[in-house]
Amino acid sequence: MQAEVRKQMLRMWRVGLLSGLALAAAPAHAFVAYVSNEKSNTVSVIDTDSWTVTKTIKVGQRPRGIDFTRDGKFVMVAVGDDDTIQMIDARTQAVVDSLPSGPDPELFAQDAAGKILYVANENDNTVTVIDLEKRARLGDIQVGVEPEGMTISPDGKILINTSETTNMAHFIDTNSRQIVANVLVDARPRFAEFKHDASEVWVSSEIGGTVSVIDPKKHEVIGKVNFEIPGLRKEAIQPVGIGMTKDDKTAFVALGPANRIAVVDVASRKVTKYLLVGQRVWHMAFTPDEKYLLTTNGVSNDVSVIDVAAQKVIKTIQVGELPWGITIAP
Amino acid sequence: MSSITTQDAPRGFSASEYMTCLTGIVWREGLRFLHQRERFVSALVRPLVWLFIFAAGFRQVLGISIIPPYETYILYEVFIAPGLMAMIQLFNGMQSSLSMVYDREMGNMRTLLVSPLPRGFLLFCKLLAGTAVSLLQVYAFLLIAWFWDITPPPSGYLTVLPALILSGLMLGSLGMLISSGIKQLESFAGVMNFVIFPMFFASSALYPLWRVQEGSPYLYYLCQANPFTHAVELIRFALYGQVNWISLAVVATCTIVFMIGAIYAYDPSRGLARRGPAGGEG
Numbered sequence: 001m002q003a004e005v006r007k008q009m010l011r012m013w014r015v016g017l018l019s020g021l022a023l024a025a026a027p028a029h030a031f032v033a034y035v036s037n038e039k040s041n042t043v044s045v046i047d048t049d050s051w052t053v054t055k056t057i058k059v060g061q062r063p064r065g066i067d068f069t070r071d072g073k074f075v076m077v078a079v080g081d082d083d084t085i086q087m088i089d090a091r092t093q094a095v096v097d098s099l100p101s102g103p104d105p106e107l108f109a110q111d112a113a114g115k116i117l118y119v120a121n122e123n124d125n126t127v128t129v130i131d132l133e134k135r136a137r138l139g140d141i142q143v144g145v146e147p148e149g150m151t152i153s154p155d156g157k158i159l160i161n162t163s164e165t166t167n168m169a170h171f172i173d174t175n176s177r178q179i180v181a182n183v184l185v186d187a188r189p190r191f192a193e194f195k196h197d198a199s200e201v202w203v204s205s206e207i208g209g210t211v212s213v214i215d216p217k218k219h220e221v222i223g224k225v226n227f228e229i230p231g232l233r234k235e236a237i238q239p240v241g242i243g244m245t246k247d248d249k250t251a252f253v254a255l256g257p258a259n260r261i262a263v264v265d266v267a268s269r270k271v272t273k274y275l276l277v278g279q280r281v282w283h284m285a286f287t288p289d290e291k292y293l294l295t296t297n298g299v300s301n302d303v304s305v306i307d308v309a310a311q312k313v314i315k316t317i318q319v320g321e322l323p324w325g326i327t328i329a330p
Numbered sequence: 331m332s333s334i335t336t337q338d339a340p341r342g343f344s345a346s347e348y349m350t351c352l353t354g355i356v357w358r359e360g361l362r363f364l365h366q367r368e369r370f371v372s373a374l375v376r377p378l379v380w381l382f383i384f385a386a387g388f389r390q391v392l393g394i395s396i397i398p399p400y401e402t403y404i405l406y407e408v409f410i411a412p413g414l415m416a417m418i419q420l421f422n423g424m425q426s427s428l429s430m431v432y433d434r435e436m437g438n439m440r441t442l443l444v445s446p447l448p449r450g451f452l453l454f455c456k457l458l459a460g461t462a463v464s465l466l467q468v469y470a471f472l473l474i475a476w477f478w479d480i481t482p483p484p485s486g487y488l489t490v491l492p493a494l495i496l497s498g499l500m501l502g503s504l505g506m507l508i509s510s511g512i513k514q515l516e517s518f519a520g521v522m523n524f525v526i527f528p529m530f531f532a533s534s535a536l537y538p539l540w541r542v543q544e545g546s547p548y549l550y551y552l553c554q555a556n557p558f559t560h561a562v563e564l565i566r567f568a569l570y571g572q573v574n575w576i577s578l579a580v581v582a583t584c585t586i587v588f589m590i591g592a593i594y595a596y597d598p599s600r601g602l603a604r605r606g607p608a609g610g611e612g
Contacts, residue, residue, distance in 0.1 A: 231386075259403070276403045304402055312481070316402040 031287045032329045033294055034075045034088070035303055036063035037320030043077060044303075044319040045093060046294070048287055048328070051305060051315050055093055059086055065107040066325040069132065070114025075327060078105035078119065085119065085130075090329060100137040102128045107191075107325075109150040109159065111174070118159050120147040127161050129177065141177050143170050149192040149203065158216060162189035162203055169203050169212075171219060181219035185212040191283075193242040193251075195266070204239035204253060211239055211253055213269060225269045227255060227262055241283040243293055245308070252293055252306070254281040261295055261304075263311055275313050277304035285326040296323040343447060351447050352455045359426070359459030363466070369425070373467045374474070376421065377414035381478060385410055397538055399570040411472075411480045412566035413535025415490075418471060419464045419498045420558065424526055426460035427505030431512050450593040453506065457589070460505075461498030468494055486569045493568035497561035500581050503588035504557075510595035533559040534566075557584040 030049030036059070037044060043063060045055040060079030067076055068090070075088040078101065085099040085108065101108075102121030110117045110132065117130040125145055129138040144163025151160050152174070159172040162185070169192060171181040186208020193202045194216075201214040202225075211225040227237045238256035244266065245251075251264040257280050263273040278297025286293050286308070293306040297316075303323060305315040363369060385407040396403060433439040445452055472480075472487065482490075508525060530536075532549065533556050543550040553559050560577035567574040 276405055278403060313402045316396055 031289075032090075033285065033287075033303070034066055034068075034077075034327050034329075035296060035319050035323050036066040036077050036325045037301075037322055038062055038064055038298070038324040039321035041079075042320045043075070043088065044323070046303065046317060046319070048292065048294075048305075051317055053317065053319060056320060057088060057093055057095070059088070059095055060084065064324045065105065065120075067108065067110070067327045068330055070110065070112075070330070072330045076108070076117070077325075078108060080104045080106060080122065085117075097135065099130050099132075099135055100128070101130070102126050102140060106148050107150045109152045111152055111156040112154065113156070116174070118150055118152070118161075120150050120161055122146055122148060125163070127159070127172070139177065141172060141179070143172075143179070144168050144182075148190055151192040151194050151201070153194055153216065154196060154198045160192045160194075160201055160203075160216075162192050164188050164190065164206075167205075169201065169214060171216070183212075183214050183219050183221060185214075185221065186210045186224075190240045191242055193244055195244060195248045196246055197248055202242050202244070202251065204242055206238045206240055206256065209234060209237045209239065211242065211251075211264075223269050225251075225253070225262075225264055225271070227253075227258075227271060229255075229258055229260060229274055232258055241281075241295070243284045243286055245286075245290060250308075252284060254284055254295060256280050256282060257299075259297070261293075261306065273311055275306060275311065277306075277313055278302045278316055283325050285328045287328055288330055294326055294328070296326050298322045298324060348447065348451065351445060351452070352458065355442070355452070355455040356459040356462055359456070359463055362429070363463045370467070370470075373418060373422065374470055377418055377471050378474060380410065380414055380417070381407055381475060381480075395538070395540070397540070399567045399572045399574075405479075407475075407478060408480050409538070410536055411475055412569055413533070413562050415468045415471060415494070415565050415569075416497060416501075416533075416535060416558065416562045417530055418467045419461075419494070419501050419561070420526060420529060422460060422464035422467060423498070423501035423503075423505035424508075425505075426456070426463070426502060427509035428515070430456070430506065430509045431515050434513075435515055449596060453593055453596055454589070457499055457502045457506065460502040461495055464498045464502075465491075465494055482569045483571060485571055489571045490565060490568040493564045496578075496581050496585060497564055500557065500561060500585040500588060503585060503592050506592040507588050507595055510592060529556060529558040532556050533562055535559075535562045557581065560584075 030047055033046040035044040041061050043057040043059050044053045047054045059077055061081035063077045063079050065078040073090055075090055076085050078085050083103045085101050085105055086095045087097040089096045101119040102124045104121055104123035105119045106122045108117055108119040115132055117132050119128040121128055126140040127143055128140050131138050143161050144166030146164035147161050148164050149162035157174055159174050161170045167187055169183045169185055170179050173180050185203050186205035188205055188207040189203050190206045191204045201216050203212045212221045213223040215222045237258045239253050240256050241254040243252040248266055251266050253262040253264055255262055259279050260274040261277055262271045265272050277295050278300035280299040281295045281297045284293055284295040290308055293308050295304045301321055302316045302318050304313050307314050388406050532553050539553055542553055560580040563574045564577040564581050
């Protein structure tokens with residue numbers, strides 16, 4: 001008990017000190033965040049200095065997965081009902097081109113060099129491989145039913161796709177484009193995230209209410225992160241998006257209709273804190289300096305900003321209808 | 331050199347004499363507060379019970395909406411914290427006026443009132459002393475609330491101070507005004523019930539006013555007219571480094587009106603504390 005109080009006091013000093021330092025320091029570098037609004041068919045552009053929406057870009061129908069190209073020149077957004085991936089020029093902030101995905105693209109991942117893009121096509125049970133330089137389709141990989149979560153190992157050799165209905169994480173060799181292993185996880189896996197040191201893959205299960213921790217070499221579930229929020233029904237806790245800090249010490253897990261982000265200590269796999277954000281939070285993105293984490297809250301139509309060091313929600317910004325994905329300029 | 335100087339001519343008092351009086355009264359009130367440990371404990375337990383039990387129960391009941399000065403979604407306990415801070419001051423204001431009734435019954439008040447300094451100043455000192463005590467209680471509450479994850483920005487602890495002083499003065503002078511009309515300690519309890527509870531519940535301390543408006547527009551107007559609502563909002567905004575100008579104007583005006591009223595009421599030749607045929611103070 002005393003140790004706990006001492007720890008809290010220390011935290012209090014640290015937060016006070018940090019805030020003091022923050023006041024004294026020059027204003028943080030401003031970044032630009034792009035948020036896909038699934039229902040209003042737009043992408044909201046947020047300035048992270050003023051925390052305001054500076055522009056709303058009209059895109060195709062049902063925009064969901066969104067990411068920057070590695071060179072930071074384009075924003076790719078999967079417009080599911082138009083069966084394509086549109087490219088927004090980050091300079092002019094206008095749609096300039098599109099990429100040939102399969103039907104109903106949802107999430108995608110690119111290799112470290114930014115040359116190959118892998119797209120999960122929800123309605124087609126396939127992953128489409130696209131050459132980003134030629135903007136041409138290279139082929140398809142057959143996966144489970146309703147593929148969604150996509151992540152690639154830091155060395156680019158293993159691609160992981162989760163299929164929502166098959167309840168599996170498929171391990172795909174990027175050279176042979178063949179599935180090398182299937183790992184069964186809890187119901188409705190939505191998202192996968194590698195640790196930066198490639199030692200673990202975290203897969204969130206929306207219905208199962210857990211995050212499975214997988215050893216990517218042994219292809220085994222080696223642990224699970226469980227969530228419990230006092231006063232909330234277990235069914236309301238639906239993990240989706242996962243964000244991990246670069247030092248692999250802290251993970252943030254979006255808990256959907258629980259309206260909270262769980263802060264997880266990666267080493268112990270225990271939740272240390274729950275942060276209240278908007279309604280039905282799904283996806284998130286760090287600013288490149290990792291000072292802030294932005295989350296998309298679908299039902300309340302807003303984006304919450306988390307101060308990563310203080311583990312505190314500092315602001316919530318209104319965007320379009322049903323915000324889904326988010327990416328921040330590198 | 332035949333002139334004889336008399337002491338009868340009225341003279342002004344030096345600043346140091348005023349200070350002596352002020353420190354004397356504040357010191358006495360502070361000592362009294364520190365010696366009454368149970369008063370300190372009960373002053374803290376009351377808001378903490380609301381925070382730990384009531385807020386925990388209502389956490390899921392209240393709807394989600396972002397209202398100024400908050401910039402994001404907040405838990406219910408974060409919302410009611412400023413209301414509970416104001417509640418501490420409300421109780422404290424009433425309690426120090428209760429102590430005035432007690433002083434009057436016990437005869438201690440005469441010691442205070444025989445001071446040659448202006449009565450208005452004496453009462454103001456008494457108010458300041460009460461407010462200082464309420465500040466101790468509020469900051470002790472904030473310290474405990476910090477461990478309960480009620481963590482306003484660090485600068486908020488400083489910016490809330492002027493708001494707390496003003497609201498403390500308003501609620502203290504209201505208590506003083508009420509106490510002037512009360513002759514016996516026993517009748518004070520009833521007044522507390524008629525003042526504290528309606529003021530506390532018909533305010534924005536426990537629920538946002540837009541929620542009240544949804545339920546009953548009349549109750550909403552009543553809450554808007556309640557000076558306690560504005561004390562709560564003044565504290566709420568100040569805790570987040572902002573000023574709610576309307577609340578500031580209302581609280582400042584009410585403070586002046588209540589204070590003038592209290593000074594008038596405690597004037598033996600005019601006010602409500604006028605000696606009746608069958609007694610008076612003491």
